[in-house]
Amino acid sequence: MSKVAVVYWSSTGNTESMANAVADGAKEAGAEVTVFETADFEAAKVDEFDAIAFGCPAMGDEVLEEDEFEPMFSSCEEKLSGKKIGLFGSYGWGDGDWMHNWEAKCKEDGAVLVADGVICQEEPDDEAVENCKALGKALA
């Protein structure tokens, strides 16, 4: 059984809802899933999982949340080469620049992105929930 971690940061709950849907999709596909809030995950845990979904909304000016998530994610980056990962997050406006930059960074790290990053505007609707579940399945 593959082990999947879902690691997310969320302020108003939108990315948290996405994280739960990603976890549901991975579970439905038979994976053993652990969901972590940002503060509970660290680089040392990366090797414990076959695949990791990272979720963070667009914050600042089209960047990852800078106080908690970005430092945690940065510390994980050196361990992501060859790792199956998926990205997701909610945003408020614009074209999803934060996600495009994040995907590019992960590719530079040598991570294996199992799918395009899943984004949705504010609260996930039914389609976004299905996209999150599909991401979870792809990681399982």
Ligand SMILES: Cc1cc2nc3c(=O)[nH]c(=O)nc-3n(C[C@H](O)[C@H](O)[C@H](O)COP(=O)(O)O)c2cc1C
């Ligand atoms: C301080 C702050 C900065 C934000 N910056 C952006 C941004 O640069 N681009 C964007 O599309 N949305 C931005 N947003 C909107 C959030 O990404 C959006 O509300 C998202 O749904 C929040 O997700 P959460 O409920 O998981 O916290 C910002 C929100 C806040 C509070």
